[in-house]
Amino acid sequence: MSIDRIIATILSLSGIIFTYWFFLMKKESNAVSVTDHIKIIVDGGYTPSVIEVAKDKATTLEFFRKDPSSCLEEVVIPDFHIRQFLPLQQSTEITITPKEVGEYTFHCGMSMFFGKIKVV
Numbered sequence: 001m002s003i004d005r006i007i008a009t010i011l012s013l014s015g016i017i018f019t020y021w022f023f024l025m026k027k028e029s030n031a032v033s034v035t036d037h038i039k040i041i042v043d044g045g046y047t048p049s050v051i052e053v054a055k056d057k058a059t060t061l062e063f064f065r066k067d068p069s070s071c072l073e074e075v076v077i078p079d080f081h082i083r084q085f086l087p088l089q090q091s092t093e094i095t096i097t098p099k100e101v102g103e104y105t106f107h108c109g110m111s112m113f114f115g116k117i118k119v120v
Ligand SMILES: [Cu+2]
Pocket: 070, 071, 072, 108, 109, 110, 111, 112, 113
C-alpha cells in the first residue's frame, strides 16, 4: 500500500467517525423540554426519544402506540418501577414525579427500543 493510499484511508475513516460522533451528539442535544405533559408516539421506537423534565414536578408522559408489533406493547421505566401495557391506537398516560436529577432510560418490554428522561 502506498503512503497516499494510507492517508486516504485514514482520512475517510476519520470522516466516518466524525459523522457518527456528530449525529450522536446532535441527537443527544435534541432533548425535548417538557413542562407538564408530553405526547410520545410509539411507532418503531419512541418519538421524541429524549425528553427533559423538571425535578420535583409531576410530568405526564402520554404514550400513543401506533405500532402493532408486540415488541412495543409494553413500556418500562425501571427507575420508577413502571411496567405499563400500551393498548394499540390509544393513549396511555403515565405520570412521574422525579425526585432526583439524572438520566433515566425507558424501553420496550424486550429492551429493544430506548428512550431517555433527563431530569434537570
Ligand atoms: Cu421490544
